[in-house]
Amino acid sequence: QAFFKPIQNAAPPSSTKRHTKISVVGVGNVGMAIAQTILTQDLADELALVDAKADKLRGEMLDLQHAAAFLPRTKIQASLDYSITSGSDLCIITAGVRQNPGETRLNLLERNLALFRNIVPPLVKYSPDCILLVVSNPVDVLTYVAWKLSGFPPNRVIGSGTNLDSSRFRFLIADHLDVNAQDVQAYIVGEHGDSSVALWSSISVGGVPVLSFLKRQQIAYEKETLENIHKEVVQSAYEVINLKGYTSWAIGYSVASLARTILRDQRRVHPVSVLAKGFYEIEGGDVFLSLPAQLGRSGVLGVTNVHLTDEEAGQLKDSAKTILEVQSQLKI
Numbered sequence: 600q601a602f603f604k605p606i607q608n609a610a611p612p613s614s615t616k617r618h619t620k621i622s623v624v625g626v627g628n629v630g631m632a633i634a635q636t637i638l639t640q641d642l643a644d645e646l647a648l649v650d651a652k653a654d655k656l657r658g659e660m661l662d663l664q665h666a667a668a669f670l671p672r673t674k675i676q677a678s679l680d681y682s683i684t685s686g687s688d689l690c691i692i693t694a695g696v697r698q699n700p701g702e703t704r705l706n707l708l709e710r711n712l713a714l715f716r717n718i719v720p721p722l723v724k725y726s727p728d729c730i731l732l733v734v735s736n737p738v739d740v741l742t743y744v745a746w747k748l749s750g751f752p753p754n755r756v757i758g759s760g761t762n763l764d765s766s767r768f769r770f771l772i773a774d775h776l777d778v779n780a781q782d783v784q785a786y787i788v789g790e791h792g793d794s795s796v797a798l799w800s801s802i803s804v805g806g807v808p809v810l811s812f813l814k815r816q817q818i819a820y821e822k823e824t825l826e827n828i829h830k831e832v833v834q835s836a837y838e839v840i841n842l843k844g845y846t847s848w849a850i851g852y853s854v855a856s857l858a859r860t861i862l863r864d865q866r867r868v869h870p871v872s873v874l875a876k877g878f879y880e881i882e883g884g885d886v887f888l889s890l891p892a893q894l895g896r897s898g899v900l901g902v903t904n905v906h907l908t909d910e911e912a913g914q915l916k917d918s919a920k921t922i923l924e925v926q927s928q929l930k931i
């Protein structure tokens with residue numbers, strides 16, 4: 600406690616204002632991009648960081664704290680000990696191990712499963728009412744893992760899923776049509792990554808449904824151009840990783856936008872990884888994959904009824920099958 604009092608108290612600080620706390624586990628490239636976007640967008644009163652590397656963790660915490668003079672007031676803390684996350688409203692998991700040369704995806708997944716066994720139970724212990732948001736890859740299977748390990752109801756476990764793929768998609772469509780990406784409504788659903796499904800039938804720009812407009816005008820729309828845009832979305836993660844070693848800024852903004860919708864109860868629709876069984880005729884087991892979901896303060900509020908073509912519905916079911924096959928090889 601300081602003795603020097605620059606301000607003479609006239610009233611005690613308010614204790615009634617809602618206090619929002621976010622925890623981020625993993626302060627690598629992705630965790631830090633998320634943390635810094637959360638800070639600049641004033642989304643939390645308190646931010647707790649956890650990692651397994653003590654020096655890196657303290658260094659990142661200090662570096663963020665030193666920006667206090669330029670940011671909204673947020674209490675930033677960091678520790679190897681999960682008690683620092685106590686009372687969080689939202690816990691974001693970005694910790695992950697890197698793929699070793701020649702390592703299979705399944706082996707990588709098993710190592711990340713071991714990591715999640717150390718991460719999820721303490722988060723749940725210290726924040727039993729929080730919403731868990733998983734970013735680590737493979738995100739759909741790890742969201743399922745987090746759900747299983749947490750014992751939470753499915754509405755409180757969400758994977759960032761294809762929220763990022765969809766924003767890449769909107770950027771590329773906007774670029775192609777020379778419009779603002781915020782005016783492009785377009786969803787990529789299914790598995791985050793290679794088997795993702797582009798919902799062409801639901802794309803609209805400034806309220807104009809693109810495919811039905813082109814059909815009505817009898818313009819032979821270039822199916823190939825559209826398919827190439829989706830291919831580019833799938834390739835773009837690999838391209839960024841090849842060029843700069845990792846992806847960070849877009850995932851940072853994309854996760855901060857989910858945090859805003861959840862914590863401020865915005866009830867916006869985001870394509871994120873949710874328990875998909877029972878929606879869009881997805882059966883065969885408990886599988887998490889991305890569907891356009893309405894999010895709010897209690898997590899997943901619902902899944903929208905987008906009209907899918909038979910082809911899109913089939914692709915979505917295949918995406919579910921791919922994820923379930925991987926899941927069936929895991930012992931949780």
Ligand code: 6V0
Nearest residue numbers: 625626627628629650651694695734735736738763845850
């Ligand atoms: P990184 O820079 O290697 O950071 C990972 C961090 O996790 C490091 O700081 C580690 O010290 C930390 N860590 C490792 N083990 C533990 C543990 N047991 N407890 C706490 N912390 C631990 O990786 P980067 O930040 O680039 O990526 C993180 C994860 O996000 C990876 O799994 C990526 O594949 C995934 N991404 C997911 C995206 C999505 O759209 N869902 C997008 C980009 C990356």
